[in-house]
Amino acid sequence: MSQEQPPKIEFPCPDYPIKVVGKNSDDFETFVVEVMRVHVPDLDVSRITIRDSxxxxYRSIRMFITATGEEQLKSLHEELIASDRVHIVI
Structure with a gap:
């Protein structure tokens, strides 16, 4: 049996979705946006959606970025998940 390989991402990849879930607090969105801007300086905050459990x-923050490469995505994920405020990054 041959297994299908997941599709390869071609960079730059516009409209790359990222969802960050963490404990709900008044400044959770601010924290996430500040981290995102380090890795995505042109983050479009008008496309951010927020949902509470x-x-x-818990609060989930969903945004779309233009992913520029695997290193960017890896660094972004590592910095967000290193915080004890973030439970999951999808």
Missing amino acids: SKGT
Whole structure:
């Protein structure tokens, strides 16, 4: 049996979705955006969507970036996940 390989991402990749989930707090969005801007200086904040969990314990922030390469995505993921405020980055 041959297994299908996941599609390769071609860079630059516009509209690359990123979702960050963490504990809900007043400044969680600010924290995430500040980290994102280090790696994505041209982040379009008008395309950010925020959702709180049903009980309000967690908050998810979804945004779209122009991914420039694997190194950018890896660095971004590592910096976000290193924070004890972030539970998952998708």
